[in-house]
Amino acid sequence: MYDVAIVGGGHNGLVCAYYLAKAGLKAVVCEARSVVGGAAVTEEFHPGFRNSSAAYTVSLLNPKIIKDLELHRHGLKIVERKMSNLFPLGNDDYLSFPVDGDALRKEIARFSEKDAAALPRYQADLNCVADQLRAQLLQSPPNAGGGLGDLIKAAALGIKTLRQPMEMQRLLLDMATLSCADLLDRYFESDAVKAAFAFDGIVGAYTSPYALGTAYVLLHHCFGEVNGKKGIWGHAVGGMGAITQAMAAAAIEAGVEIRLDCPVKTVEIEGSRAKGLLLEDGSKIAAKAIAGNIAPKLLFGKMINESELPFDFANRVKNLKSGSGTFRMNVALTELPDFSCLPGNGAGGPGVGDHHASGIVIGPSIKYLDRAYIDANLHGWSKEPIIEMLIPSTMDTTLAPEGKHVASLFCQQFAPHLPNGVSWDDHREEVADLIIDTVNQYAPNFKNSVIARQIHSPLDLERKFGLVDGDIFHGQLIPSQLFSARPVLGHADYRMPVKGLYLCGSGAHPGGGVTGVPGHNAAKKIISDAK
Numbered sequence: 001m002y003d004v005a006i007v008g009g010g011h012n013g014l015v016c017a018y019y020l021a022k023a024g025l026k027a028v029v030c031e032a033r034s035v036v037g038g039a040a041v042t043e044e045f046h047p048g049f050r051n052s053s054a055a056y057t058v059s060l061l062n063p064k065i066i067k068d069l070e071l072h073r074h075g076l077k078i079v080e081r082k083m084s085n086l087f088p089l090g091n092d093d094y095l096s097f098p099v100d101g102d103a104l105r106k107e108i109a110r111f112s113e114k115d116a117a118a119l120p121r122y123q124a125d126l127n128c129v130a131d132q133l134r135a136q137l138l139q140s141p142p143n144a145g146g147g148l149g150d151l152i153k154a155a156a157l158g159i160k161t162l163r164q165p166m167e168m169q170r171l172l173l174d175m176a177t178l179s180c181a182d183l184l185d186r187y188f189e190s191d192a193v194k195a196a197f198a199f200d201g202i203v204g205a206y207t208s209p210y211a212l213g214t215a216y217v218l219l220h221h222c223f224g225e226v227n228g229k230k231g232i233w234g235h236a237v238g239g240m241g242a243i244t245q246a247m248a249a250a251a252i253e254a255g256v257e258i259r260l261d262c263p264v265k266t267v268e269i270e271g272s273r274a275k276g277l278l279l280e281d282g283s284k285i286a287a288k289a290i291a292g293n294i295a296p297k298l299l300f301g302k303m304i305n306e307s308e309l310p311f312d313f314a315n316r317v318k319n320l321k322s323g324s325g326t327f328r329m330n331v332a333l334t335e336l337p338d339f340s341c342l343p344g345n346g347a348g349g350p351g352v353g354d355h356h357a358s359g360i361v362i363g364p365s366i367k368y369l370d371r372a373y374i375d376a377n378l379h380g381w382s383k384e385p386i387i388e389m390l391i392p393s394t395m396d397t398t399l400a401p402e403g404k405h406v407a408s409l410f411c412q413q414f415a416p417h418l419p420n421g422v423s424w425d426d427h428r429e430e431v432a433d434l435i436i437d438t439v440n441q442y443a444p445n446f447k448n449s450v451i452a453r454q455i456h457s458p459l460d461l462e463r464k465f466g467l468v469d470g471d472i473f474h475g476q477l478i479p480s481q482l483f484s485a486r487p488v489l490g491h492a493d494y495r496m497p498v499k500g501l502y503l504c505g506s507g508a509h510p511g512g513g514v515t516g517v518p519g520h521n522a523a524k525k526i527i528s529d530a531k
């Protein structure tokens with residue numbers, strides 16, 4: 001008999017298991033695939049070419065978790081990008097985001113002196129709110145309907161907020177409710193600058209930059225840090241799988257049992273209490289508690305009989321908004337892309353630039369970002385897709401043969417389900433061609449340099465990783481599904497409405513991203529209940 005059985009060996013399941021084992025609980029992780037890590041894995045997709053398969057860049061991973069699990073001792077090394085982003089604008093011009101603050105201001109001044117002057121205020125405002133979010137991450141939000149403790153927590157949070165200067169309270173409201181386009185209009189005038197910042201507001205959000213709530217999505221992508229430097233993104237050497245392999249090593253060292261190729265069929269419930277798991281192979285695992293590292297829609301929609309759940313809860317989970325509109329590819333390249341706006345790729349002419357190691361985003365205007373969603377909503381995808389390309393082999397020699405490269409293509413606004421019952425299986429190759437053709441418009445050697453590709457349509461993401469509707473966050477990051485309302489109001493404390501059942505994945509607070517935070521916070525509750 002185990003103390004806790006965890007459904008899914010994603011990074012949150014591993015983090016949760018680690019803390020449980022450290023507290024002396026006997027924990028087992030059941031992972032359906034033959035590798036742990038969930039959406040944070042590295043795979044060889046062409047002989048000699050490896051890359052992160054889904055998540056591809058690191059920032060949100062909480063420093064406490066890195067420290068507690070001693071991830072560096074277990075082999076994790078995170079390197080910083082030399083340049084944060086490049087935004088090719090399609091007219092042989094570009095906007096770049098250098099890491100250095102002065103260089104960034106100068107670059108923005110090329111587009112608007114006013115915007116360059118507004119940048120420090122924007123950054124200060126964003127950092128201020130991000131700091132407040134960071135301070136809340138490692139504790140469960142006040143739980144509606146909870147006991148006195150939650151009432152005190154809510155009151156303390158309310159008092160803390162009301163004691164802040166009125167400007168700060170207004171800012172918090174803005175970030176929680178506005179659209180990212182409206183938020184950015186308050187600081188900037190240049191469309192290129194606004195689009196560059198707005199990209200973070202539509203990542204994993206299948207919606208328009210004008211949609212209310214996307215300011216929060218933007219903020220969600222800014223609360224991280226790399227090697228102590230706030231707000232920047234880096235690369236895990238060996239790909240994102242290096243993070244989860246280090247987590248698995250830490251968990252195993254702490255005494256966790258990890259079972260691979262171990263798909264769970266259902267959660268066994270007896271007398272309104274979770275008692276164990278029934279595996280797909282027919283065998284059973286008995287446990288005093290169960291933690292689901294999978295999306296709420298999967299846990300409650302497929303693994304638990306609806307009759308075991310309160311009607312309102314089951315109904316709300318059924319209606320959770322999910323689907324991030326993500327199409328994800330990896331490509332193996334014979335050479336680096338040579339951008340018309342910033343010529344050179346080291347092949348003969350000018351050399352490799354810092355921009356080759358940055359997040360290269362195709363999404364040159366707010367209208368472009370908006371249109372991509374409108375088209376996807378009507379037709380399934382846009383002929384002008386939003387693409388972020390990262391070439392991790394420029395920072396990491398372990399991923400591709402010498403002189404060759406791998407690129408991650410993370411593409412936004414692809415309908416989770418195609419209109420009229422059409423399957424993604426019938427269109428994934430065509431869309432992959434479109435994505436490669438689109439990059440080729442900006443870097444004309446790109447198409448010919450592609451020697452292999454790995455495609456993950458929204459349907460592939462669902463089938464391969466168990467991400468319902470292809471949702472990269474286990475449910476959208478919209479105001480009605482955040483903080484005390486994640487996954488459902490009344491269950492923000494990681495305890496689900498069946499005794500002994502917990503949610504420890506991204507469907508719980510604070511949501512998606514490779515943070516480790518839901519796993520950490522859920523473990524705290526499980527440990528306290530086990531005492």
Ligand SMILES: Cc1cc2nc3c(=O)[nH]c(=O)nc-3n(C[C@H](O)[C@H](O)[C@H](O)COP(=O)(O)OP(=O)(O)OC[C@H]3O[C@@H](n4cnc5c(N)ncnc54)[C@H](O)[C@@H]3O)c2cc1C
Pocket residue numbers: 007008009010011012013030031032033036037038039040053054055056057058059060061262263264265293294326328410461464465466467471472473474504505506507511512513514515
């Ligand atoms: C394409 C893509 C790009 C992303 N990019 C980034 C990024 O660059 N940076 C970032 O920080 N975040 C990124 N994210 C988000 C981030 O990866 C996820 O939010 C996070 O990895 C989710 O972790 P998790 O542990 O909560 O769940 P998951 O990683 O989803 O893990 C759940 C696990 O459960 C397993 N499972 C499912 N069904 C069963 C079953 N029946 N039995 C047993 N096991 C089962 C799955 O195989 C999986 O291993 C991205 C996600 C995707 C999909």
